[in-house]
Amino acid sequence: MSRILVVDDDIDILSVMEVLLSMKGFDVEVTSKGENTFPKINSFKPDLILLDVLISGHDGRIICKQLKTNENTKHIPVIMFSAHPGAAATIGDYGADDFIAKPFDVAHLIKKVNAQLGLVSN
Amino acid sequence: MGITQEEKTVTVSPGRHPSEKLFLTMANAAPVLIWLSGTDRHFSFFNKTWLDFTGRTKEQEQGNGWLDGVHMDDRERCIGVYLDSFDKQQEFEVEYRLRRQDGKYRWMLENGVPYYDDNKIFSGFIGSCVDVSEIKEQEKRKDQFITTASHELKTPLTSLQVYLHLISEYLNENDDNKYAGYAKNAVMQAKKLTDLINQLLDLSRIQADSLNFQWSVFSFKKSVTDIVQKIQLTTSSHKIEITGNCDAMVRGDQERLSHAMENLLTNAIKFSKDKDKILVKLSQDTKNVYVSVIDFGIGIDNNDLSQIFHRFYRVSGATEETFPGMGIGLYLSKQIIERHGGKISVESIKNKETKFNFQIPLLLNLIN
Numbered sequence: 094m095s096r097i098l099v100v101d102d103d104i105d106i107l108s109v110m111e112v113l114l115s116m117k118g119f120d121v122e123v124t125s126k127g128e129n130t131f132p133k134i135n136s137f138k139p140d141l142i143l144l145d146v147l148i149s150g151h152d153g154r155i156i157c158k159q160l161k162t163n164e165n166t167k168h169i170p171v172i173m174f175s176a177h178p179g180a181a182a183t184i185g186d187y188g189a190d191d192f193i194a195k196p197f198d199v200a201h202l203i204k205k206v207n208a209q210l211g212l213v214s215n
Numbered sequence: 216m217g218i219t220q221e222e223k224t225v226t227v228s229p230g231r232h233p234s235e236k237l238f239l240t241m242a243n244a245a246p247v248l249i250w251l252s253g254t255d256r257h258f259s260f261f262n263k264t265w266l267d268f269t270g271r272t273k274e275q276e277q278g279n280g281w282l283d284g285v286h287m288d289d290r291e292r293c294i295g296v297y298l299d300s301f302d303k304q305q306e307f308e309v310e311y312r313l314r315r316q317d318g319k320y321r322w323m324l325e326n327g328v329p330y331y332d333d334n335k336i337f338s339g340f341i342g343s344c345v346d347v348s349e350i351k352e353q354e355k356r357k358d359q360f361i362t363t364a365s366h367e368l369k370t371p372l373t374s375l376q377v378y379l380h381l382i383s384e385y386l387n388e389n390d391d392n393k394y395a396g397y398a399k400n401a402v403m404q405a406k407k408l409t410d411l412i413n414q415l416l417d418l419s420r421i422q423a424d425s426l427n428f429q430w431s432v433f434s435f436k437k438s439v440t441d442i443v444q445k446i447q448l449t450t451s452s453h454k455i456e457i458t459g460n461c462d463a464m465v466r467g468d469q470e471r472l473s474h475a476m477e478n479l480l481t482n483a484i485k486f487s488k489d490k491d492k493i494l495v496k497l498s499q500d501t502k503n504v505y506v507s508v509i510d511f512g513i514g515i516d517n518n519d520l521s522q523i524f525h526r527f528y529r530v531s532g533a534t535e536e537t538f539p540g541m542g543i544g545l546y547l548s549k550q551i552i553e554r555h556g557g558k559i560s561v562e563s564i565k566n567k568e569t570k571f572n573f574q575i576p577l578l579l580n581l582i583n
Contacts, residue, residue: 109374116381176369182427196373196409199380 095210096120098139100130100156101174102149106195110143117203127151131159134166141209146175146184154187161188170209248323248344250281251330254337256301265344270316286312286320297327297340304329304337310347322348354422361419365412372412376405403449418526418543421550428468428554432578435465435504436497442473443495446480453484453493461499464578467555472575475548475559479508479571482544486569487512503557503574514565523561524549548573 097119099110107123114121122137124130127148134142142160146153153173160166173184176195184192191205206212242249243263251260257278266273269284276284285293289311300307306328312320327342379402386395420426443455483493487510494509515523526546552559552573559573 103370105374106370109377113377113381176366176373181429195369196376196405198406199377 094118094120095140095212096122096137097141097143097206098130098133098137099123099143100127100133100148100153101125101143101145102127102147103145106145113199113202114206119206127153127156130156131166134160134169139169141206142169142171143206144171144173144189146173146180147177154184154189157184157187157189172205172209245343250342250344251339252301252342253339256298256339259339268315268346269313284314286314288312300327301329301340313344321346322351358419358422361415365416365419368412369409372405372409376402376409379405414543414547417547421547426550426554428471430466431469432464432466433469435463435499435506435575436461438469438473439476439495439497439506442476443480446477446484450484453487453491455480455493455495457495457497459497461497461504463499463504465504465555465575466578467575468551471551472555475551475573476506476508478544478548479573483508483510483512483569483571486510499577501577503576505572505574507570507572509568509570511568514567514569515561515563516565520561520563524559 097114099107099114099121101107101110101123102125104125107125111121111123122133122139124133125148127150130142130144133139144153144157148156153175157171157173160169160171170190171188172191172193173180173187173189174193174195174197175181181192181194190209193202193205242260245262245264248265248268249260249262250258250265252258258281259277261273261276261281266276269276269281271280271284274280282290282294293309293311296307296309306326309325309327311323311325313323315321323344324347325342325344327340330338330341332338379398383395383398383402386398417426440457443457447455480493480495487493490511492511494507496505496507496509498505524545526543549559552575555575557573557575559571561569561571563569
């Protein structure tokens with residue numbers, strides 16, 4: 094079972110992502126705190142990270158860059174997401190593998206997740 | 216009736232005209248900043264309001280002295296507009312920052328018109344400026360509010376869409392067709408709400424000139440066909456037929472162009488309720504690809520045609536009042552198409568036919 098870590102400061106989004114991704118057959122961990130990203134990676138060892146662009150007190154793009162420049166984490170695909178207008182245009186230099194705008198179409202999200210995990214969408 | 220160029224011009228000759236005193240009294244009492252320039256392009260007169268605003272003397276401002284108060288970043292653009300209009304003897308409008316006597320820069324909206332003497336000989340320009348800083352600040356705050364509010368609306372909408380999707384899936388799996396249908400409708404309504412919020416966001420970003428485009432090269436026909444198929448799924452009352460052909464590639468933001476096309480198609484359906492056909496005509500020449508969206512519905516009154524692409528403009532009338540919409544779809548479509556170097560126009564015969572035409576430059580044409 095593929096493991097997905099979701100990092101978002103909005104508790105409601107975390108709840109719904111946990112329900113959705115679990116129902117789609119993934120093992121899910123969530124955190125609302127940017128500083129918990131690396132500890133969670135160490136303990137949970139995710140195959141994919143869904144990372145919000147703007148997290149309270151943290152810039153998700155900086156976290157992404159840290160992930161992508163760290164030898165231990167750079168192989169983990171990162172899909173960034175945001176409800177903020179224009180966010181897609183600002184993530185280019187931070188190494189994210191993909192982006193999805195909130196609110197997203199569920200099928201669209203699952204397709205992107207599967208693509209990063211090398212799985213086939215049904 | 217429109218105003219002719221001649222009617223727009225001003226005939227004053229300070230220093231020579233018998234009512235010079237009256238002019239000076241009026242100019243100095245006016246709450247706006249006023250200046251005059253002569254045929255040598257140099258500024259020769261500033262009203263009291265101008266001098267009070269800048270805190271400088273007439274002698275300091277005369278000639279090109281006034282440019283010292285214009286913000287360094289605006290100076291070249293400001294003088295460029297003035298000189299260009301001067302040479303063409305055409306009225307102009309320009310915004311720039313001017314230093315107030317307290318050292319603070321304020322945004323000014325300046326209008327300039329050529330003026331002529333009694334023998335209709337060009338004598339220079341007369342300009343007036345108003346301080347629009349507060350208006351600009353309010354606009355900025357409004358745009359910021361729309362951006363923030365839209366962002367805040369999108370977060371709960373994300374949860375709503377996901378939960379509705381899961382409910383819909385569950386009902387489908389359990390063969391509860393009736394409630395699965397309700398859930399599907401709820402999903403569609405949530406998507407509609409998302410589109411409306413995105414339109415509001417795009418509007419505020421176009422106003423702030425910060426709309427980002429994701430440029431790519433794609434097949435125009437495929438893009439139009441995809442969006443037609445998508446819209447066809449939402450209507451059982453209309454058959455959307457694509458005629459003509461084009462095999463050209465274009466460079467653009469495919470998603471935003473699709474939004475523009477979607478807007479034309481949904482309008483065509485909305486305003487031709489009693490009809491059953493929408494035509495989409497494709498063509499191309501050596502410079503552009505062309506698409507027309509034609510419906511056979513209520514049509515648009517001649518009085519409304521010229522304003523239909525204006526922001527917030529909504530056709531009013533006994534019949535049209537019953538149609539929903541915020542009056543920003545066509546405005547956004549026009550902005551998007553024009554930012555691709557394209558054009559959009561409309562032709563309509565009341566109660567017979569409405570045709571929206573737009574064109575986008577060919578990729579090859581852009582390269583050449």
